[in-house]
Amino acid sequence: MSETIVIIGAGQAGGQAAETLRREGFAGDIVLVGEEPHIPYQRPPLSKKFMAGEMPLERVYFKPPEFFETEQVELKLNIPATRIDRERKIVTLCGGEELAYGKLLIATGARVRTLDIPGADLSGVHYLRTIADVEGIQENFAEGAKLVVVGGGYIGLEVAAVAVKRGIDVTVLEVEPRVLQRVTTPEMSAFFEQVHTEEGVKIRCGTGVTAFEGGGKLEAVVTSTGERLPADFAVIGIGIVPNVDLAEEAGLAIDNGIVVDEQGQTSDPYIYAAGDCTNFPCVPVGRRIRLESVQNALDQAKAAAAAMAGTPKPYTQVPWFWSDQYNLKLQMAGLNQGYDEAVLRGDPGARRFSTFYLKKGAVIAVDAVNSPPDYMVGRELIAARAEVPPETLGDLEVSMKEIRQKYT
Numbered sequence: 001m002s003e004t005i006v007i008i009g010a011g012q013a014g015g016q017a018a019e020t021l022r023r024e025g026f027a028g029d030i031v032l033v034g035e036e037p038h039i040p041y042q043r044p045p046l047s048k049k050f051m052a053g054e055m056p057l058e059r060v061y062f063k064p065p066e067f068f069e070t071e072q073v074e075l076k077l078n079i080p081a082t083r084i085d086r087e088r089k090i091v092t093l094c095g096g097e098e099l100a101y102g103k104l105l106i107a108t109g110a111r112v113r114t115l116d117i118p119g120a121d122l123s124g125v126h127y128l129r130t131i132a133d134v135e136g137i138q139e140n141f142a143e144g145a146k147l148v149v150v151g152g153g154y155i156g157l158e159v160a161a162v163a164v165k166r167g168i169d170v171t172v173l174e175v176e177p178r179v180l181q182r183v184t185t186p187e188m189s190a191f192f193e194q195v196h197t198e199e200g201v202k203i204r205c206g207t208g209v210t211a212f213e214g215g216g217k218l219e220a221v222v223t224s225t226g227e228r229l230p231a232d233f234a235v236i237g238i239g240i241v242p243n244v245d246l247a248e249e250a251g252l253a254i255d256n257g258i259v260v261d262e263q264g265q266t267s268d269p270y271i272y273a274a275g276d277c278t279n280f281p282c283v284p285v286g287r288r289i290r291l292e293s294v295q296n297a298l299d300q301a302k303a304a305a306a307a308m309a310g311t312p313k314p315y316t317q318v319p320w321f322w323s324d325q326y327n328l329k330l331q332m333a334g335l336n337q338g339y340d341e342a343v344l345r346g347d348p349g350a351r352r353f354s355t356f357y358l359k360k361g362a363v364i365a366v367d368a369v370n371s372p373p374d375y376m377v378g379r380e381l382i383a384a385r386a387e388v389p390p391e392t393l394g395d396l397e398v399s400m401k402e403i404r405q406k407y408t
Contacts, residue, residue, distance in 0.1 A: 007030065009275070011043070115150070126235050148233075172204070210222050
């Protein structure tokens, strides 16, 4: 009898795993379980083009609906998995249906981090993680409406950029001293704060939220500094929490995510995991990490699926990310934690520049604004653990092509 692979989680990781299984020659049954009503879809456009109304729903989908029929992937949507029985190799769904598996992939992703404060359940207070979330936010889009964005990370700033272009009055509240503090340099944070300010967004750093007020619907946001900001709606973007409950209840090893190896295998040889919910050994970084990025979800899903199909291809890619805000494309590669030197290349005033991060002389990360060559070559430098003199990285007279040829 052919082996059945069950995939819990119908996001990009789940969809990619199904595609890779077939591409690697797996001929058994594939069952894809998702708690949302949608087929696998991309999350990055939700806070960008899809929210802005520039991308139709069918383009948000990871693959068209007919893909799953053609590739014989059975979809069980709008029905969450509730239990994994490792001894019997059974996944139980809400409602009691049981699915037997030969191998199992957990691709449950993450959920939004919520605010537990008065008024958080008022109508008009939104989070952003799903298509339904975006549709709820869009219902508030009206010129002159007042929006308070809680959180000055990528999601918050992307929402602010979309909203202010729609004529909405936008205020961003960030509890840290600067926006994007967790991921970039003070100089890069200052650049993006200036860009948003010039576009009309009001940014208040060092400011949290203590309450939402309103008579059934949001009317105002009360800040940690005592202000009461009038608001027609609010969007909270303060991070995500990995969905590890199923794995933890099943007794799998957990440590800030489901612990997996370079092929996505968990502490159970019949169970794999991929995406935001995993803690994995990142070869280019040299340590275990949990990564919240579409690149990780896709590449790790490919590695896990290949291993399950019997054609292992260990996951060793350099992490990368991106953010679209106005006419700016911020592309990032590597992780800059622990850097001891940051090198500026280009002119922020021209809105085309990059920052390279070095640790003990080696390039470990790059943030590039409208500078694709810096980003692309930067990824290669990180993978090669190249030691490039700071004066060379910062010299525009030396092309990135020359740097690639000499140091990779």
